[in-house]
Amino acid sequence: MTDRDVTIRLGASAGDGIQSAGEILTRMLSVSGQYVCTYNGNQSLIRGGHVWFHLHAGNWRVTSLGFGIDYMLALTQTAFDEHIGRINRGGAIIFDPKVVKSGAMPDGVTAIELPLTEIALKYDKRPLMKNTVGIGSIAALLGLDRKEIGEVIELQFGSKGKAIVEGNINAALEGYELTSKKFVPTKTLEFDYSKKRLFTHADFALAAGAVNAGCRFYAAYPMSPASPILHYMAANAEKMGITVLLAEDEIAAMGATIGAGFTGARAMCGTSGGGFALMQEGFGMAAMNETPLVVVDVMRAGPSTGLPTKTGQGDLNMMLGISQDDFPRVILAPRNPEETFNIMGKAFNVAEKWQVPVIVLLDFGIGDGGYATLENLDFEKPIDRGKIVTEVDAEGTWFKRYELNEDNVSPRTIPGTPNGMFVAKTDEHDEYGHDLSDVEAGLQHAVEKRVKMMKKRMGKLDGIAAELSLPEVVGPKDADITLVSWGSSSNPIREALKKLWSEGVKVNSIEFTDVFPLRWNEVAKLLKGARHLVDVEANYTGQMAGLIARETGLVIGDRLLKYDGEPLEPAEVVEKVKSIAEKESGISVEHQAV
Amino acid sequence: MTDRDVTIRLGASAGDGIQSAGEILTRMLSVSGQYVCTYNGNQSLIRGGHVWFHLHAGNWRVTSLGFGIDYMLALTQTAFDEHIGRINRGGAIIFDPKVVKSGAMPDGVTAIELPLTEIALKYDKRPLMKNTVGIGSIAALLGLDRKEIGEVIELQFGSKGKAIVEGNINAALEGYELTSKKFVPTKTLEFDYSKKRLFTHADFALAAGAVNAGCRFYAAYPMSPASPILHYMAANAEKMGITVLLAEDEIAAMGATIGAGFTGARAMCGTSGGGFALMQEGFGMAAMNETPLVVVDVMRAGPSTGLPTKTGQGDLNMMLGISQDDFPRVILAPRNPEETFNIMGKAFNVAEKWQVPVIVLLDFGIGDGGYATLENLDFEKPIDRGKIVTEVDAEGTWFKRYELNEDNVSPRTIPGTPNGMFVAKTDEHDEYGHDLSDVEAGLQHAVEKRVKMMKKRMGKLDGIAAELSLPEVVGPKDADITLVSWGSSSNPIREALKKLWSEGVKVNSIEFTDVFPLRWNEVAKLLKGARHLVDVEANYTGQMAGLIARETGLVIGDRLLKYDGEPLEPAEVVEKVKSIAEKESGISVEHQAV
């Protein structure tokens, strides 16, 4: 089996239903054994504006958008004009000549002119099915079995009634037939109709992973691109026994999550950067009173409101500087939906075992904005609740909730436990949760206790670091160029590596999924061995590189930083690496057209 | 004139009026030509608990608490027990033997037993004047002219009526006489009654500096230790024409400040760390829509509520990570009240010239919690409002508020200016303030404009860095040990240097007042020249060292970090430096008792 893949883009106006078309296509290929990875180019308004859907699919585990566009469906002139320049040689673009004026086509790109609207109007009064026709056409180009089309459309539109299902099937089949008759596909896929692959975006994967990890409390205030987590929880509240709070704001969402965590639930809240800014004071509270919780930030391009429906990785610095003074925190940044599902068990275990707040960082590109194939979901990761105490001796007025311990973790009672009473404090406190800040502050014994408490809390970081994973090293140990990335920016790198290796470039990749705290001396060793480091991330300043420098002193001088809101593409990585290889070897390497 | 100084501490119960006693003493010495520096050891509750007041005074410019305690007034047993161990040889402790049991005195410390309560009760029904008696006693020990006492007490209590003034004067004089009769002072000061020195804390200095810089709008929600700024503004609202908003929360305070800044005022808001956490989203907004403003964070020991009346420098990381994604910000950290007053002109000029939000970081130690002498106040620093446009041509619907420019600063109109209309946007926008995020996001031209806008905003940092000051280097160029500090942590270093130099230790100090953005290559050069660097700051992780590492790759391995809430003392610095010198030279140096 040779590796085969294809990239497809659908472009239209908001309201044309391109997102649902993209979903159909993704499903069609997934149930035909393909790995998929998609991206949703949408707008921050409800109707109007140009939107697109990009799909990369193949019989190997694709991780990002692939290279350029092989097949394009352009429903509007803007769609045609915007994307035509990115279509690969040998690719094709489908459009309705009554709607789109193509002009001269680029070399090697085939124009597939179809009467999309005309066909669509046969099955409905409004020409909404024109994208279904287009899907049929693409299916033909890919060499997909025509019977798959019907099945998936049935699945998608089943709830809307027989007429709509049939209309769509017929529309798709007309597109299919017309295209197969007229065009010889240049690039087809290898299908395996027995392999039904799962796919989702990281928001849903995170929600499911959290529930499977025992999280039955979720609080949020809606914010793109984190809202799907809330929708998931709300839609499944009854089916999975989830208590959901749509709070009045993010401050309340965080507060309620702390309340629920304090009361013994595995509690989570989620938002995007602007909402997280409001949660910071609460986050600091949780760290101070040692309440376990998980908070999700699905990043989008900022700053401030920024580009609400676009992607980026610009919130790491915020996570390193949450609210006032020093306290422990944990930052995880899974790279894709599958890893996101699987990491949630760890997120909650770390939160409860170490009694700290844990952050999971996603971004629009892998969150709400992109599907990817799920393969290995671990539903069985053991639940470790740490030092919860359910029986307490009746002696003493208060429970020693903040006992000083070797491992810096104290036994924990939850409300309802007889004799377990304590006060969870944000003031500096003693082992019982009594104020050190109040009448005793500055007295020698209180000052000493304060220092111990500070060391106890901060001391957890070493323990946690020992448990967290070092970055994954992908590719040969011995490389000329080493790419450094975290979270989603690893995805295009993987595809770039594949290409670069095939061209003989000696390059590897160091990918951080657990971001903080880490065993930095080991990280330093890993990085210092590299010949030429390139930091790849989706923000302006290179925030991960900044963290690495802060912790290790190693400044990664060469950087590929993307901050335009668009997803990093493998071609950009390839180009960057080649330009370095060229400079360093003095030999000119052929450039990849981006 | 030889350098003379003395350290004095008053200890009592909250409610004993020790703060006002400390103020009297500070004023007494200030009007007698002394430089002063004080610290207020108070509690986070209104009555009860042990409190103290520390004063360092001398005929040279003292900058911190000095070494140990020369003279102590202990009104309670706790006060005696807590501080007796810190009294220097040759020092003395004043107490009422009816209240305090002294036990065996430490070597070389004189017990001055006075009937404080008895005397006090002569002049008032409640023995509140016992601290006045104590002040008289201290005045005698210092060799102060007795007539100074009357003058200052008159000033302090004038408003409370003749009886109280006279009672206090008499009480003080009784203490004075008794002490002069019985004790020969071991350590006196050199007074110059013609030199009346000014003193205040950095909160008031900041408020005054801001008003003098043209700030006539202040919004806040009360929070210790920043509240005195609000009190100053409120008390002087009518006298200085200041519009003050006591907002419903910090979010509103920040929002209103942005509204006022947008409308053309020099606007400021202030808070402490927890309140700043809530202001972050707004801060990001100001940076995004390029609204000038100044925000003050008077730091206190955290995390979370922490030790509300204690000091620390733990908020730098928060300032480096304010809300989501990358945007420009400016961080200034004046070292003392005088510098604070003077820096405010720069703060507002930078804010308006570069159209960015500017942060001024103070802390309790120099803010609400400590007085220091003011000498060189610059009331005349020119006001530079930057590119404000007051006349606009009538053509065009909107004003090009976000024009792309060489220097990354666009012309700015303020509401009320005919034809100057624009929309200040937090969405990514074009030069007129129209959305790029809305219908056009992701289209090539919008992506390109986004990149330009991002570069425009972030590009300001270089321009600002060129204007900001590099750290001050104090002491010999050629030193074995170099101390690195910022803001208030420089103060104890200055006094430590004096001592270390006198003992022949080759040490110097690099002190950051402007913290961000800086010309980091020049900072690196400065630091890399040093033989042995020691980072000195008041937080757990060494946040400034972290910033330096992030920006230069230089990791300062040796650190003196204080995070117990108490002010850094010169003796701690001396001890640290000596222990290094010892290790490095192999020669044992005499240790300073702390």
Next chain:
Amino acid sequence: MNTKLFESDTRADWCPGCGDFGALSAVKNALASLDIEPHNVVISSGIGCSSNFPGYIRTYGHHGLHGRPLPVAVGSKMANPNLTVLAVAGDGDEYGIGFNHVVHTARRNHDVKLLVLNNEIYGLTTGQLSPTSTYGQRTKTTPYGSSIYPLNPLSTLLGIGATFVARGFSGKVKELSEIIQAAIKHRGFALVDILSPCVTWHDIYDQVRSKMYTLESVGHDSSDLHAALDRSKETDRIPLGIFYQNEDNPSFDELLRKGVGKQYPVDGIRHMTAEEQKVALSIFS
């Protein structure tokens, strides 16, 4: 004044049929009717479909943060009381995350006017339950129908003691414009709750049209707090107009100026005077 003066060159990108178009017309009309010059108007908005408002009307605009239009408006008005300052935003903005600002701006009686484009839904974030969404309403966060009690902004504002409380309908532009004019002329804070249907996520045009009536038509006395409260609590019918108005209380700004005088912050960009320096130095000694 001609409303043309207020025309933006940016096309409003709301969904065709969105209620916000009507509100936009009404505001333009109201400002023009009152002869307020565009450059003397500041419109502060939040984030949401409704908050895109400032881009579509040629005045000074501040398109800020979700829930925070009022603080910005308050700061703007305090800095320069000569300006006419409006806050225009959604029900999520003003009745959800930002409601505390509404409460306190109302009780302090700041002279800013709040126009809430209330569509009983979070429009821009694709249809979640808002504080004014009704019991039983199906949304993305209540797929089986809401069992959460909605906020009644009118009765709440009456409880606060707000001095101007009104409701308009974006389908009745002329009447709405008149309410907005009254709000602008009012002494202090005014809330105009504007039913502005979201045709995409929660279309209530028909419902409003079938239930609405004007308070004028029933001879409602807008100085009668109890009557206003009863009217505000009606649900079977939808009263439109001014529920309550009280001009006895000076505005925040009037009271502020009594103390500080006409030294507006925008005019105070100057060093301390000699007199002020003296005050400052006396505090330091």
Next chain:
Amino acid sequence: MNTKLFESDTRADWCPGCGDFGALSAVKNALASLDIEPHNVVISSGIGCSSNFPGYIRTYGHHGLHGRPLPVAVGSKMANPNLTVLAVAGDGDEYGIGFNHVVHTARRNHDVKLLVLNNEIYGLTTGQLSPTSTYGQRTKTTPYGSSIYPLNPLSTLLGIGATFVARGFSGKVKELSEIIQAAIKHRGFALVDILSPCVTWHDIYDQVRSKMYTLESVGHDSSDLHAALDRSKETDRIPLGIFYQNEDNPSFDELLRKGVGKQYPVDGIRHMTAEEQKVALSIFS
């Protein structure tokens, strides 16, 4: 039950004479009277003198952030509805920075009880104007007397449609305890505004004592919203007691449990069941 069970070993460090002592006694008394076991009580507070409360009563306590006692209380109650959950905090906490949580917790009718120790001042921060400080009051932020209208928490809560609105006085411990007991037994959210004088910054003991009367004594009907509103607006006299109560509306928690059932979050610390997995996987396909 004996109130001793609720005794802390930490001495309350309020100023001698502070009203908060009375409130503390009343709460202990109320819980004991209702036979609620200490370990089944959660008290969530904010930051302020009043918020030091949890340390002085032996129950589970959460001494959190200024203004945020209610969100924590709401989360705690939702996580484990078997608990009795109180929020106890100051007027700054609850009527200032945190009032939005009061509004929304009230309108959603969460089954948590809010006791506000209202001293009309910011006590802990040494005496600034609070939202309930009166017009003319001299404070550190209004050295010449306040010209800012205060918030009336009772009338505001009535406007919101809160189902239990009461006022007590910490100088009348027995009566206060009874009000608190009624609040705890109430179906859903309850506000008890407790006049709790600050002897250090704003001593209103005499004022309250001279103006107070009980609503009972005048035969007030606590089901009459209009009467409640009028009483809540009185300023020359100070009515104490239950202004308004309505038990017709189910609490948030009752409604929530109708959908989700008795699967409390604290009991849900488990992997997905096979059934749940099936649902999850179907969403992924």
